[in-house]
Amino acid sequence: MEEEYAFKYCPVCGTKSLTDGKIDGLKCTSCNFDFFLNPKPASVGIIFNTRGEILLTQRDIEPFKGYWDFPSGFIKKGETAEEALRRELKEELDVEPLIRESFCSASDDYLYKGLLYTALDFAFICTFKGELRSQAEISDFSFFSKDNLPEKISPHHMQFIEKLLESKRLA
Helix, strand or coil, X not given: CEHHHHCCCCCCCCCCCEEECCCCEEEECCCCCEEECCCEEEEEEEEECCCCCEEEEEECCCCCCCXXXXXXXXXXCCCCHHHHHHHHHHHHHCCEEEEEEEEXXXXXXXXXXXXXXXXXXXXXXXXXXXXXXXXXXXXXXXXXXXXXXXXXXXXXXXXXXXXXHHCCCCC
């Protein structure tokens, strides 16, 4: 189910009078409240080793449990994209990222507990300080070249691999 169809009642007046709004979202026909359904922002870390291979982590949680993707996570209220990436890499791999550059952004659909959300991912090229260790939400990690990518890559992160290949950044 898409996110906008999960909401039945206006969060301001409580009436069951939500309709499609002019801007992405819903509008209450009773109190005229605009209920925006913006993308959920996330940060993605693209980490290269000295051989030009990328670091991918194997997900230990749904959605896409068992699939490989970049270390990443949703940005919390009050965080910048860079702060969120630092927090996520500490939580997932116990390292401190050194953000070198903003690489690109991408929009995708993210199915979570039966609801389809739109995510807006901000990808950063990084190095790191510390020793990589599997932590929360991941079961494994490894570096991959363009010739030995794993078969099961999360669809929402495959677009970053494609952009890396197009830009000839992935060895």
